[in-house]
Amino acid sequence: GAGVSQSPRYKVAKRGQDVALRCDPISGHVSLFWYQQALGQGPEFLTYFQNEAQLDKSGLPSDRFFAERPEGSVSTLKIQRTQQEDSAVYLCASSLINPGRREFIKNIQYFGAGTRLSVL
Amino acid sequence: LAKTTQPISMDSYEGQEVNITCSHNNIATNDYITWYQQFPSQGPRFIIQGYKTKVTNEVASLFIPADRKSSTLSLPRVSLSDTAVYYCLVASLPRQLTFGSGTQLTVLP
Numbered sequence: 001g002a003g004v005s006q007s008p009r010y011k012v013a014k015r016g017q018d019v020a021l022r023c024d025p026i027s028g029h030v031s032l033f034w035y036q037q038a039l040g041q042g043p044e045f046l047t048y049f050q051n052e053a054q055l056d057k058s059g060l061p062s063d064r065f066f067a068e069r070p071e072g073s074v075s076t077l078k079i080q081r082t083q084q085e086d087s088a089v090y091l092c093a094s095s096l097i098n099p100g101r102r103e104f105i106k107n108i109q110y111f112g113a114g115t116r117l118s119v120l
Numbered sequence: 121l122a123k124t125t126q127p128i129s130m131d132s133y134e135g136q137e138v139n140i141t142c143s144h145n146n147i148a149t150n151d152y153i154t155w156y157q158q159f160p161s162q163g164p165r166f167i168i169q170g171y172k173t174k175v176t177n178e179v180a181s182l183f184i185p186a187d188r189k190s191s192t193l194s195l196p197r198v199s200l201s202d203t204a205v206y207y208c209l210v211a212s213l214p215r216q217l218t219f220g221s222g223t224q225l226t227v228l229p
Contacts, residue, residue, distance in 0.1 A: 093163065108169070
């Protein structure tokens with residue numbers, strides 16, 4: 001497809017359950033980002049990748065959160081032992097620009113529609 | 121990271137020009153200013169980006185004064201479909217996008 005694709009669109013999990021959220025970035029995009037968006041708030045940065053390398057994971061809220069992009073394209077955000085406070089929309093974005101380069105600060109990020117996670 | 125401040129909400133009527141101002145007092149020399157638009161149940165969408173003075177595209181204009189401590193997004197002749205949340209971001213390496221709470225623009229008929 002032409003845009004960033006995320007699946008599933010909606011996920012309901014029982015507290016304590018593990019979940020995996022998938023992101024298919026735009027083909028050829030080097031950089032991939034994950035954000036968490038709580039209701040009524042702006043997206044909060046979680047982590048980003050340059051190809052398969054995870055360059056910054058400082059935004060991950062706890063060690064229950066784990067992200068990977070093993071082949072430099074599709075990425076998975078995994079949340080272990082989900083808690084109610086994990087309920088949010090998880091957004092994925094991709095960008096052409098290499099985040100290690102100065103032009104990175106001009107880069108445009110293309111977002112998917114997100115996965116809405118509800119933890120009961 | 122540069123922090124941004126923008127109004128929580130704004131109302132306008134169809135056909136009017138809307139100006140949303142964002143302040144970013146501690147913007148760094150190399151930072152760019154970027155605006156995104158977000159509709160319910162969708163991810164943010166890039167609108168416009170600039171460094172200084174004025175930038176215009178088919179959707180909006182962005183005005184940035186010489187001191188770059190603020191910027192104004194201008195939407196000409198808004199329609200009902202422009203109702204959305206608008207985010208002002210100042211790009212700062214290495215984590216780049218830091219969203220605030222945004223401005224909820226409501227366009228009334």
